[in-house]
Amino acid sequence: MYKQFYQRFLQANQGKQHFASHSHHYWPDVTRDATLAYWDDSARLVDDKWQRIFGEMIPQTQQLIADVLNLPLPEQIVFAGNTHELVMRLFSCFDLSKPLKVLSTDSEFYSFQRQAKRLAEFDNIELITVPTEPFASFTERFIAKAKEQQPDMVFCSQVFFNSGYAIADLPGFVSALAAVTDAMLVIDGYHGFMALPTDLASVAEQAFYLAGSYKYAQGGEGCCFMAVPPGSKQRPWYTGWFAEFGTLAAEKSALVLYSNDGNHFAGATMDYTALYRLHAVLLLFKQQGITVGRIHHYVRQLQQAFLAELARQQHPQLNQANLLLADLAAHGHFFTYKLASNSEVAELAAFLKNKGIITDYRGDRLRFGFGLYQTSDSFNLSCLQHA
Structure with missing residues (x-):
């Protein structure tokens, strides 16, 4: 079929x-045409290709992703080459010279796990891990630990890579966490996006959501994204000049300015071939009613x-x-x-x-x-x- x-x-x-x-x-076969289309746009438009990328391809892809996740504000989606870059940008919202408490699980993918463990080698950074097994009691145990520990950051997968266990009610899980802690809430949705029906409308203001095109989005490596809660006031110190978009016309000041949308967490120049591929797949599925x-x-x-x-x-x-x-x-x-x-x-x-x-x-x-x-x-x- x-x-x-x-x-x-x-x-x-x-x-x-x-x-x-x-x-x-x-x-899907459409990704080959999309790869060639990026090359053709680069050859045809040269420097002007950025107008097409930022004026058409990115907004269209943001909307396609927002449609899948039922996100109310597509402009709150920011792209990066991999989720590790986004994870580090989230960590950089904190002053890492001060005490930092991070709550997570023993089953996070390496893009988070390795970086978090390395940071936890510093005396002021504490990493608390909750076992995912037994699965039947995981969500209750995790929420209880968040209430007990009052961490600064909570990071948890939607589907765990080393078991396949999926959090059945993700919005309910996020809302329960938000009710017991003021921590930054982050959901790694890489094994859930385009696999499990996911509606983030009710929690879009409560949690960051990370995913990408390498798994079930079927666009290959090189295009990851993060849904940023609207109104986010964090000032990541690991920041690229794309995060200035929307402020470039403002008067220069000693204070580093940030975009008011998802580009708040943007990096810098990247190869958008993978975004073209992701766009092609999501558009194909939308047109086919898949x-x-x-x-x-x-x-x-x-x-x-x-x-x-x-x-x-x-x-x-x-x-x-x-x-x-x-x-x-x-x-x-x-x-x-x-x-x-x-x-x-x-x-x-x-x-x-x-x-x-x-x-x-x-x-x-x-x-x-x-x-x-x-x-x-x-x-x-x-x-x-x-x-």
């Missing part, structure tokens, strides 16, 4: 079953078909007992199987890859992801009978 949009990637990977969409999602709700419904069907196929194989490692989450309602778009050791996972992943089944793994966890370019009748895991 959806494979028609992915012919180039499918043709380049014939004979493979790609279960790593959560890591590197296949790109909503996140439809995507999620389709992937749920794929996941159910996969579990049925896997059950038929009766594999000693890849089975329901080793699946971290049995409840599909608590899942993002990938399954995570926890095995006995890192080496056991690596060996099984290598065996599967040799059989044309592409997965990925983190430590002792093997992940199977699902995307629109898959069909349930193409799943073939019979090789597991010989693993």
